[in-house]
Amino acid sequence: MAAVAPPAFPAPLDEPLKPLPAVPTLDPQRVELGRRLFNEPRLSLDNSLSCASCHRLDQGGADAQAKSQGIKGQLSQVNTPSVFNAALNFRQFWDGRVETLQAQIDNVVQSPTEMGNNWPNLLRTLNDDASYRQAFGALYPDAITAANVQDALASYERTLLSAGSRFDQYLQGNTEILSQEEKYGYQRFKDYGCIACHQGVNIGGNMFQKFGVMNDYFADRGNPTDADLGRFLITGDEQDRNVFKVPSLRNVAVTAPYFHDGSATTLEQAVEVMFKYQLGRTPNPQDTRLIVKFLQTLTGQWQGKPL
Known part of the structure; x- marks a missing residue:
């Protein structure tokens, strides 16, 4: 009998973001x-x-x-x-x-x-x-x-790694798992520069950034607190005022509310804040909608079930 060839799997995509690694082998x-x-x-x-x-x-x-x-x-x-x-x-x-x-x-x-x-x-x-x-x-x-x-x-x-998101499966070569709009959202995420800070395998979590690069978020929000000072409380360096660790975007669709102050209750609000205060742009509602669709593909799995 002729040998049966193993099923062909798609090749991983060459993208700046990478899938989560496997859970490490530990005692x-x-x-x-x-x-x-x-x-x-x-x-x-x-x-x-x-x-x-x-x-x-x-x-x-x-x-x-x-x-x-x-x-x-x-x-x-x-x-x-x-x-x-x-x-x-x-x-x-x-x-x-x-x-x-x-x-x-x-x-x-x-x-x-x-x-x-x-x-x-x-x-x-x-x-x-x-x-x-x-x-x-x-x-x-x-x-x-x-x-x-x-x-x-x-x-x-x-061991608490939430692999298996639809976006990870896309990166692994299953390009049909995302809709056209979700792919458009990912492209806008890259085109607008969101990926400059939300990068790496954790789509964030690997750098510090000032909150309010282009506009003063804290003046507009009002009621400042010591916690708003961010890294400045640790270093005393004026350059670290309002600087925070960039959060991971993995599972972001199921972890509202957002930001260090929990001020944004929806992904749409969070994306609009990022457009205004980090990019200095007025968000186009269509771009916001598409980026949110992409962000919703980042929800991974735990114990075989979606989070």
């Missing part, structure tokens, strides 16, 4: 421990909040709120970014103050407006739980430490 027990910790409300001082409280995996890895509620009902200063694909960002937090997932976890645990905890107390809490003692003891020679809690959580978060 499954460490990942599972991280998953358990991610959903553990005892990470917060009053046992009221887990990582999953604000990073809802059933809501695109965010929480659909302009500002999230932390310990004792305190509101966060900025909008909660999605945890999906966060491992691919070059820095963490809107102001980019840390470079690693471990450092991000350290900040959140000890933040007085988020978890409100401290490491000595949290480590005592986990040590009081025999199942955590057993799990950490089996995986780490020094058992329950702050570094090991951070490592386990970061291991789990590295």
Whole structure:
């Protein structure tokens, strides 16, 4: 019998954006421990909040709120970014103050407006739980430490990659999966220069940019806050005033509201703000509509289901 040729797959497209990588191969027990910790409300001082409280995996890895509620009902200063694909960002937090997932976890645990905890107390809490003692003891020679809690959580978060978006399938060569209007939207996304900042495998998350390059967003919005200063709060450098990490656009259609202040409630509003304040252009409604159609193709999958 003649050999049956394998099915022919389309060749990947040569585009400036690339599909998400595969989920890394990590110790499954460490990942599972991280998953358990991610959903553990005892990470917060009053046992009221887990990582999953604000990073809802059933809501695109965010929480659909302009500002999230932390310990004792305190509101966060900025909008909660999605945890999906966060491992691919070059820095963490809107102001980019840390470079690693471990450092991000350290900040959140000890933040007085988020978890409100401290490491000595949290480590005592986990040590009081025999199942955590057993799990950490089996995986780490020094058992329950702050570094090991951070490592386990970061291991789990590295698996939260939302591959399989229709746009990724398009990049992989399935050019029929996008409609003509979605392709037009992608072309306008490139033509207008959106791709200059929303670039790389995460379609953002790999550079800093001033919010309000062409017009003063904050003067027009009014009611300035310290959080609006962005990187300036970290560096004290005047050039970093109103500068933020460019957010990833992956899953953007399911992670409203938008921007560090959560001020845009729809993708259409967000695109129009970008046209005015980053590009200095008056948006054409047709261009806005088409770019939104493209952005809606960036929604990936988690556990085999669309987000």
